[in-house]
Amino acid sequence: MAQIKKELGPEAVILSNQTRRENGMSYCEIMAAVDQDLEVPKPASEDDQLPQAARSPRGGWEKEWCEIKGHLSALLKPHLDLDALPPRLKMAMQHLEREEVEEPVLTGLFLKLKGAQNPSLLAELGRVATVKPYGEFRQKFQLMTGPSGAGKTSALLRMALAAKQAHPSWRIGIVNCDERTAGGKSPLKRSADLSGIQFADAADPEDFDRILIACRNFDAIFVDLPALPQGQTLETWLRARSLTGRDDVAAHLALPPHFTPAHYARVWEQYRCQALQSVVWTKLDEAGTFGSLINVGRMTELPASAFCFGPGLTGTMAEAASQAMWKIVFSHQMPGVQAPASQTVEQAA
DSSP states (O other), X not given: OHHHHHHHOTTOEEEEEEEEEETTEEEEEEEEEOOGGGGXXXXXXXXXXXXXXXXXXXXXXXXXXXXXXXXXXXXXXXXXXXXXXXXXXXXXXXXXXXXXXXXXHHHHHHHHHHTOSSOOHHHHHHHHSOBXXXXXXXXXXXXXXXXXXXXXXXXXXXXXXXXXXXXXXSOXXXXXXXXXXXXXXXXXXXXXXXXXOXXXXXXXXXXXXXXXXXXXXXSEEEEXXXXXXXXXXXXXXHHHTTOTTOTTEEEEEEEOTTOOHHHHHHHHHHHOOTTEEEEEEOOGGGOSOOXXXXXXXXXXXXXXXXXXXXXXXXXXXXXXXXXXXXHHHHHOOOTTSOOOSOOHHHHHO
């Protein structure tokens, strides 16, 4: 590695590592590469100030590297001998595969568990898919965003009602930014009025600016964002309303667990930005597998903050917690629901 870094620079990555024999001698052949564009000094940009998960993706190099990693993962899969693991871990790993956890995650877990003296599958999973309860987000503005049909409006209302219950003395407001439901016809408005929460429509940036001034004395503002059309990003939407670069703004991405991997990837490219703080999992009761909770956590590096399930607005959302997440993944047990009779896989994990 020292020689590679010296010759190719600190950005070099290893593509393959093989042992070969020639003329009775054994030697190690390492293939390494570096993106040529990285060798050219570039002026600092806004992306340089963002965390890795929020930066804009590189062009062809990043895409090619992702393809290479996918091919390497496919080559490694036949060599993942689960019999090398203790029986309980083997059973749990097989369950994760049935839950459609992606191959790179399974490969990483196998390599960590195989070489560990006291292997813990849940400890390793906790490094891949993290949690942070939504109550720990103290920003004044809580934004709910996500693709059409993801359940973001219901999730936002549940969050606002939870805040009202936890802090009865707070002045809480709900702002609807979806012009399709503006004009007082929104179910969001009806629910807000019944709950004693102030409501306002802000379909365009000018309306939003006026609301920001009017709500300056509020304790919490919950903002329902529209589904973004193709070609628009969450970053540009927030910038048009002066919501970028503020420490009092936290955006949450509402996602159901039954999208395809390609769909999650497209959503992430459109919504990734610095203001995005967590993933709110919605419609959990409608899914048959839950590997996406792990796959999306790995892809976005964002914590899960809430779990939404079932119809209605009460008793259908829980703050994210590690134990609750693993009960969903391994036992298909929703928070607050009585445990099923058999928990063999969960106990094994």
